[in-house]
Each structure stands twice: as structure tokens, then as C-alpha cells.
Amino acid sequence: MYEFVTGPLAWLSFTIFFAGVIVRAVQYIKGLDWQLDRVAYMEYKMQGFKGAMRSIFLWLVPYGTHSWRYYKFFTLLFFTFHIGLLVTPVFLQAHNILLQERFGFSLWSISDATADFLTIAMLAAALLIVLRRIALPEVRIITTRYDYLMLAIAVAPFITGFFAMHHIGNYKFWLILHILSGEIMLVAIPFTKLSHFVLYFMSRAQLGMDFAIKRGDIKRGKGMAW
Amino acid sequence: MAQGKLCNREKVNELEFLQALLNDKSGAQYYSEMNDLDVDTELLWNTLQKTLVQKSRIKTWLEICAHCGLCADSCFLYLANNKDPEQVPSYKIQSTLGEMVKRKGQVDNEFMQMCMKTAWAKCTCCNRCGTFCPFGIDMGIMFSYLRGLLSAQGFLPWEMKIGAGMHRIYRAQMDVSVEDWVDTCEWMAEEYEEEWPGLVIPVDKENADIMYTVNAREPKHYPEDLAEAAILFHLTGENWTVPSEGWEETSLAMFAGDWEACKMQVESVYDAMKRLKPKRMVVTECGHAYRATVVEGPYWAGYKDGKTPVPSFHYVEWVAEVLRTGKLKIDPAKKIKEPVTYQDSCNYIRNAGLADCAREIMSYIAEDFREMEPNREHNFCCGGGGGFNGIGRFRKERNAGLKVKRDQILATGCKLVISPCHNCWDAIRDLEEEFEIGIRWSFLKPLLIKMAIIPEHLQPKEEE
Numbered sequence: 001m002y003e004f005v006t007g008p009l010a011w012l013s014f015t016i017f018f019a020g021v022i023v024r025a026v027q028y029i030k031g032l033d034w035q036l037d038r039v040a041y042m043e044y045k046m047q048g049f050k051g052a053m054r055s056i057f058l059w060l061v062p063y064g065t066h067s068w069r070y071y072k073f074f075t076l077l078f079f080t081f082h083i084g085l086l087v088t089p090v091f092l093q094a095h096n097i098l099l100q101e102r103f104g105f106s107l108w109s110i111s112d113a114t115a116d117f118l119t120i121a122m123l124a125a126a127l128l129i130v131l132r133r134i135a136l137p138e139v140r141i142i143t144t145r146y147d148y149l150m151l152a153i154a155v156a157p158f159i160t161g162f163f164a165m166h167h168i169g170n171y172k173f174w175l176i177l178h179i180l181s182g183e184i185m186l187v188a189i190p191f192t193k194l195s196h197f198v199l200y201f202m203s204r205a206q207l208g209m210d211f212a213i214k215r216g217d218i219k220r221g222k223g224m225a226w
Numbered sequence: 227m228a229q230g231k232l233c234n235r236e237k238v239n240e241l242e243f244l245q246a247l248l249n250d251k252s253g254a255q256y257y258s259e260m261n262d263l264d265v266d267t268e269l270l271w272n273t274l275q276k277t278l279v280q281k282s283r284i285k286t287w288l289e290i291c292a293h294c295g296l297c298a299d300s301c302f303l304y305l306a307n308n309k310d311p312e313q314v315p316s317y318k319i320q321s322t323l324g325e326m327v328k329r330k331g332q333v334d335n336e337f338m339q340m341c342m343k344t345a346w347a348k349c350t351c352c353n354r355c356g357t358f359c360p361f362g363i364d365m366g367i368m369f370s371y372l373r374g375l376l377s378a379q380g381f382l383p384w385e386m387k388i389g390a391g392m393h394r395i396y397r398a399q400m401d402v403s404v405e406d407w408v409d410t411c412e413w414m415a416e417e418y419e420e421e422w423p424g425l426v427i428p429v430d431k432e433n434a435d436i437m438y439t440v441n442a443r444e445p446k447h448y449p450e451d452l453a454e455a456a457i458l459f460h461l462t463g464e465n466w467t468v469p470s471e472g473w474e475e476t477s478l479a480m481f482a483g484d485w486e487a488c489k490m491q492v493e494s495v496y497d498a499m500k501r502l503k504p505k506r507m508v509v510t511e512c513g514h515a516y517r518a519t520v521v522e523g524p525y526w527a528g529y530k531d532g533k534t535p536v537p538s539f540h541y542v543e544w545v546a547e548v549l550r551t552g553k554l555k556i557d558p559a560k561k562i563k564e565p566v567t568y569q570d571s572c573n574y575i576r577n578a579g580l581a582d583c584a585r586e587i588m589s590y591i592a593e594d595f596r597e598m599e600p601n602r603e604h605n606f607c608c609g610g611g612g613g614f615n616g617i618g619r620f621r622k623e624r625n626a627g628l629k630v631k632r633d634q635i636l637a638t639g640c641k642l643v644i645s646p647c648h649n650c651w652d653a654i655r656d657l658e659e660e661f662e663i664g665i666r667w668s669f670l671k672p673l674l675i676k677m678a679i680i681p682e683h684l685q686p687k688e689e690e
């Protein structure tokens with residue numbers, strides 16, 4: 001079983017993930033339409049590029065935009081959740097040892113204590129995000145079961161990984177479950193709402209170009225005040 | 227009955243049809259016919275496929291919305307309606323356009339009427355939510371798109387159908403013909419010539435520095451506004467003109483989602499630019515007019531560079547310029563002394579980048595300028611945008627929405643609001659009528675004329 005999930009299944013899921021993400025990005029770009037969207041994308045490439053970059057990066061900075069500053073508490077949850085989600089798996093020591101063994105290279109790694117901290121913080125943020133969904137009427141009304149499923153797919157590798165790492169219960173069992181849930185997440189990314197992993201960049205770039213090219217950045221003399 | 231006499235999928239291209247619509251008081255017959263109007267689901271699904279499913283922008287927005295609710299507080303209608311969850315922008319669009327896509331266009335009359343109410347009475351297309359959403363999901367753009375779908379099916383408010391029809395027939399949002407317009411120009415020039423010797427309103431002058439365009443309400447209801455514009459051009463010594471045809475900048479067709487009529491309208495203005503070859507175009511104090519003709523219009527007309535044939539400016543840009551260059555001098559003794567605030571119009575501030583012009587103008591004319599909170603790109607809609615002001619059927623909803631602007635103005639402590647946008651101006655007037663908070667409101671033109679230093683040779687003749 002272990003051989004299977006770390007072998008062919010791992011290859012398959014990584015392939016689907018990488019190919020899927022590229023396909024989604026390409027499809028997005030191909031689906032833009034200057035006349036329908038009413039943005040002259042190709043006429044002002046430099047202007048558009050600058051606007052796109054500002055629009056992407058300012059929103060990646062905690063409290064970097066009006067909206068992030070307005071929703072102080074949610075912004076904290078949001079960044080805790082996403083930083084934990086992205087940093088932990090990529091820089092985890094155990095993952096990098098695996099990389100080294102299999103491919104002969106590895107990335108930087110963080111200490112296990114840091115990884116634990118990030119994981120716990122991320123899980124706590126996820127829990128609060130769920131509670132927020134239930135508690136706030138304006139969020140409850142738009143919440144669907146699909147949203148919970150997405151959240152479950154995202155946190156599953158972390159819960160199982162945490163158990164495996166700390167040998168809580170049956171190590172092999174949690175490890176296999178951990179790998180499986182990680183693979184499910186990878187495969188889910190191109191096909192579900194988790195596609196925002198890549199479409200965030202596309203959508204933000206689009207609106208950035210929209211403001212930069214059409215909605216006033218030229219006269220504003222500076223970028224849109226996000 | 228599948229199609230009504232008045233309420234149907236037909237566009238208003240004939241005077242007779244327009245007249246029949248106008249004769250139907252408050253659209254009573256029109257709305258009753260709407261209850262029987264069928265939905266051309268095939269057309270709907272075809273359009274959705276071509277413009278949404280096979281494209282990426284709106285499709286992605288609908289798909290990746292995280293249902294996080296961060297757009298809630300961005301929407302003045304959500305705030306004004308006691309945080310009614312049904313006013314959350316994401317909810318409004320998912321339950322209408324989102325649902326329409328999910329059902330592949332297989333929707334019924336009742337659903338379409340619900341969509342109509344949502345698209346015109348729960349959104350002014352102010353685009354504020356788009357600046358709050360981490361993904362940049364812009365409900366204003368989507369509602370405008372939805373209006374187009376509804377419009378093509380005949381599910382649009384009575385006034386919107388009439389408005390779009392006016393543009394189709396008169397190339398103006400009201401029944402002002404070329405003759406009426408030219409007569410008004412002559413009349414105003416004559417009327418004010420005595421007071422302002424040498425004042426003219428040059429019609430169809432070629433190669434002028436400025437081609438001035440207006441909102442049809444001005445010649446129709448407030449011709450003094452045109453005279454005031456002429457006086458200010460006169461005072462600043464501008465070489466200007468107005469076109470006899472193509473003088474109307476506004477677009478109720480845009481509010482109606484009638485894209486074909488939008489194109490007809492802006493092309494009339496672009497034709498005037500090509501015909502008269504002015505150095506530039508300046509448009510009156512109207513927000514959506516600028517948005518329609520300068521920001522969106524070139525795309526309707528199919529101009530790949532997204533630009534009007536000659537560079538185009540909003541009135542506030544011109545005012546900031548003449549104050550900066552000293553062409554128009556303000557008498558320091560006549561500056562506005564009382565606290566005064568400024569209504570940032572979504573259309574030319576958030577969506578066209580002119581926030582600094584407004585501040586610059588205020589620095590010249592006001593001693594105690596106070597910002598609303600929030601302001602500039604993040605200001606709230608006045609409450610009457612996107613056609614909301616003009617729809618009788620949704621008057622109650624519109625009035626409820628004015629609360630946010632009321633409270634913003636009250637918080638500044640100002641009794642005077644400067645509003646260089648027709649829609650905002652109307653909404654603020656109506657909010658005073660509705661809530662009686664004791665404020666006054668004004669366009670820039672009359673204030674500037676009162677404050678300007680009149681050069682010796684242009685001094686009005688002594689009254690007898």
C-alpha cells in the first residue's frame with residue numbers, strides 16, 4: 001500500500017496537479033476577450049503588466065489593502081490559514097529529506113517545532129473560519145456544503161500529517177492516510193474551487209489590468225488604491 | 227400571451243412605440259404584460275455560452291467565489307438595509323446570474339422578474355465590492371452583464387426601456403431633437419449676452435480647442451447650466467464649440483443593458499469628433515456620461531485601443547486645469563467659507579481615476595473642505611446610480627439606500643455638498659427631501675461663476 005501511494009499514485013497526482021494548473025491558467029488567458037471585457041489588454045502591455053503585478057502583490061501582503069485593513073480579524077485568520085497551508089508542506093524537513101532521497105535535491109527546511117506551530121495555527125484558523133461561517137448571517141447565507149468540503153480537503157493532510165509525525169496512534173495508518181489526503185488535495189486543485197490556487201493570480205491580474213488600462217490609472221498617475 | 231404589446235423583446239426604434247410606452251402611465255400595462263412574457267431560453271443559453279461559458283472572466287468569478295462574505299460591508303445597499311443577508315453582493319449575483327448558468331438558461335418568468343429586481347433595485351453597478359473582494363470579483367460588472375441578458379429578453383424596468391428607446395430615436399436620453407438643441411444654444415446665448423458681452427455658444431465650429439458635450443437634461447430642464455458652461459468658457463477665453471449632432475454624452479442605454487443602443491449613442495459623439503476635429507472633448511458635470519462615452523464607449527464602438535477619437539476630459543479635469551493655470555482666478559474673499567464636502571462619483575473617481583482633480587479644485591475654492599469617510603476610490607455610491615434614481619417601481623428601495631450617504635454627509639458636519647455628477651446631485655436632492663437634514667447641494671459651475679474674478683474687459687454691463 002505504502003509503495004503504491006508513494007509510487008504510481010504520487011506520480012499521477014503530481015502530474016494531474018501540474019498539468020491541471022497550467023491548463024487552467026492557459027484557458028483563462030485564452031478566454032479573455034478585449035471587447036467583451038472592455039479592456040484593451042494587448043494595446044497597453046506595459047501599463048497592464050504593472051497594474052496586474054500591483055493588484056496581485058498588494059493583496060498578498062497582510063493588511064496591505066483597504067479590505068484587509070477593514071476586516072482586521074478575518075485577515076489574521078486568512079493569512080494564518082494560507083501561510084500554514086503553503087509553507088508547511090513545502091519546507092517541512094521530512095518532505096525535503098524525501099526530496100533529497102528521491103531526486104537528489106531539497107529546499108530549505110523549517111524546524112519541526114516551527115512546522116508544528118504553523119500546523120496548529122492553521123488548524124485553529126480553519127476552525128475559526130468554520131465558526132465564522134456558521135455565526136455570521138452574511139457568510140452563512142452564501143455558504144454551501146461544497147465550501148465545507150473544500151475546507152475538509154485542505155485540512156485533512158494537516159491533521160493526518162500531524163498524527164503521523166507525532167506517532168499518535170498507528171503510524172503507518174496515519175502516514176498512508178496523510179499521503180492519500182495530500183494527493184486528493186493536489187488532484188482537487190485543478191478541478192474544484194481550489195483552482196483559486198492559480199486563478200487567484202489570473203483574476204487579480206485581470207482586474208489590475210482593467211483598472212490600469214481602462215479604469216483610470218493613467219489619469220490617476222499612480223496605481224489603483226487597492 | 228407570449229409577447230406583450232409594450233413589454234416584449236422588441237427594441238424601441240420607432241416614435242410610435244416610444245409614444246405608446248410613454249402613454250402607459252407608470253408602466254401599469256407594461257408591468258402587467260410582463261407577468262405573461264415568456265423567456266426565450268434558447269437565446270438565453272446561447273448568449274450565456276458565447277459570452278460567459280466559453281470566456282473566462284465572469285465564469286471564473288462565479289466559480290472561485292470563496293463565499294467569504296468580505297464583499298458584504300462594501301455594499302451600501304447591504305448596510306442601508308440593516309445588513310440584510312440577501313443584500314450581500316455575492317449572494318445577489320450567485321442567486322441570479324450564478325443560478326441562470328447552473329440551470330443552463332432554463333429559467334421561467336418568475337425567476338427573470340426576480341433577476342430584474344435584483345439587477346436594478348439591489349445594485350447600482352458602483353463597483354465598490356470589486357475593490358473589497360480578495361479575488362477582485364466585481365459584482366457591478368456582472369450585474370451590468372446580467373442587465374444585458376434581461377434586457378434582451380424584455381425583462382427591464384419601464385423607464386429603462388423608454389430611456390434606451392430615446393437614445394435609439396433621438397441619440398439623447400430625452401426627446402431633444404437637433405433643432406431643439408441648437409435652438410436652446412442660441413436662446414441661452416441671447417439670454418445671457420446682455421450680462422456677458424461677447425458671450426456666444428458656437429455650434430459646429432471646426433478645429434476648436436474644446437468640443438463641449440452635455441447631458442440632455444441640461445437643454446431640456448436646466449438650460450442655465452449650458453449658459454453657465456458658456457460663461458466659464460468665455461471667462462477663460464477658451465476656443466470652444468458644441469456639435470449640432472452628437473452632443474449627448476449620457477447613456478440610459480448603458481443602465482438598461484441595451485448594448486446596441488449604447489453603440490449608436492457613442493458613435494454619434496465620435497462622429498462629431500471626427501467631423502469637427504477639435505483638439506479635445508470636455509463633458510459636463512456628469513459621472514455616468516463620462517463613464518459611458520469616454521471609458522466604456524470606445525469598446526462598444528469596437529475601437530481596439532479603447533480610446534475616444536480625440537482625448538476626452540471630464541469637467542472636473544478642465545476646472546482643475548483652468549484654476550491651476552490661472553485662466554480662471556478665484557476671488558479669495560469669495561471662497562466658500564462654510565464647511566463643505568464633496569461627493570466622489572463612482573463613475574469618474576473610482577472607475578476613472580479623477581480623485582485628485584476634485585481635491586485640487588477644492589483647494590482653490592473652499593476654506594474648510596471636509597472629506598467624507600470613506601472617500602476617493604472607496605466612497606460609497608450616492609444611492610441613486612445605475613438608473614436607480616429614475617425607476618418609479620423601485621423608489622422605495624432607492625430611498626432606503628440613501629441612508630448611507632445621509633450618514634456620511636451628516637458625519638462631516640457640512641451643510642453644503644458639491645456634486646459634479648447629475649445622478650449624485652439628484653440623489654442628494656432626494657435624500658434632503660426624504661430625510662430633511664438641512665443640506666444644500668450644488669454643481670461646480672454656479673459656484674465658480676460667483677467666485678470668479680471677472681477680467682475688466684469682460685465685466686458685465688451695469689444693470690439699469
Ligand code: SF4
Nearest residue numbers: 291292294295297359
Ligand atoms: S468577497 Fe469575493 S470571494 Fe468573498 S464572497 Fe464576496 S465575491 Fe465571493
Ligand code: SF4
Nearest residue numbers: 301349350353355366
Ligand atoms: S456594485 Fe455596488 S451596489 Fe452593486 S453589489 Fe457591488 S457594492 Fe453593491
Ligand code: SF4
Nearest residue numbers: 571572607608611649
Ligand atoms: S450616481 Fe454617483 S455615486 Fe451613484 S453610482 Fe453613479 S456616480 Fe456613483
